[in-house]
């Protein structure tokens with residue numbers, strides 16, 4: 001059964017966060033200081049953070065025009081002999097052109113790792129994403145398809161990488177008990193408080209708590225010479241139970257996600273708001289439903305007033321870094337113009353079990369009547 005197969009995949013190597021899983025993969029592949037790892041712009045800071053934590057250098061690749069996934073042509077132009085790995089992100093759950101990217105990468109002996117933070121069940125040419133590259137990783141934060149408080153997994157079909165991962169894994173310890181308790185409290189609070197209609201309130205509260213330092217934000221400045229000790233942590237046992245519980249609901253979740261996306265696609269018909277279409281022979285199982293508009297700021301402002309959950313990410317090429325902080329992860333503003341344009345145009349609607357027929361209609365009506 002699909003659920004069983006995915007469950008055993010995703011519970012073998014479980015880490016404190018998705019970025020820790022990626023760092024473990026890079027280490028297992030022998031990536032060293034001075035080597036490069038290519039990633040797309042229009043991503044989350046977690047990705048370059050993982051690369052920097054092993055001493056390697058992130059190299060940024062643009063997305064395709066009007067799209068949200070890596071452009072194979074841009075990749076070809078940015079590969080150098082020092083680029084050992086390309087991390088391919090399936091943004092929002094839309095599959096990247098993985099076969100084209102694999103061809104480009106193979107020509108220069110670059111390995112492919114998949115970033116499956118936004119999807120577990122998307123398929124491309126009948127095959128589940130996460131099974132194309134040498135290794136893949138997942139994330140279990142609130143905004144991801146499977147919520148287990150926080151956390152990540154690594155998978156691989158390569159026996160050498162698997163052996164290295166296994167060896168490294170035995171040296172990791174779980175987070176301190178106080179940290180585990182805080183994660184469980186956050187999990188419970190989110191479960192109780194989050195509904196599409198409370199989104200803006202919960203978001204304001206979360207940001208206020210991060211500012212006061214009561215909870216940790218998404219971005220801890222890491223120093224290249226002294227990676228945060230978070231990178232030596234695996235997932236705690238309590239959270240592994242949450243993860244297993246989430247995995248048991250995967251088929252139900254997936255069916256619901258497909259249904260919600262289909263509804264948004266047919267119900268939202270505003271002439272100035274575009275959908276993103278899936279490429280041929282793929283079945284995207286989305287984390288959120290993206291929409292593209294030239295009037296992002298107006299749309300977001302009105303959504304707050306109408307209490308419609310509408311997210312603004314990624315609002316910067318390396319979310320959530322603003323222009324001044326981008327060079328700290330090696331991103332030179334202007335180097336990926338298509339990704340930067342997309343940050344000005346993208347918004348997204350929720351797709352989760354709390355989005356039922358009523359919430360869908362409310363969101364679609366709001367968008368269609370946007371002026």
Ligand SMILES: *Cc1c(COP(=O)(O)O)cnc(C)c1O
Pocket residue numbers: 017018019020043044046047089115117118138139140141151152
């Ligand atoms: C969330 C996310 C990750 C991993 O995030 P963690 O917070 O480390 O679990 C990686 N890549 C992308 C694209 C993400 O959105």
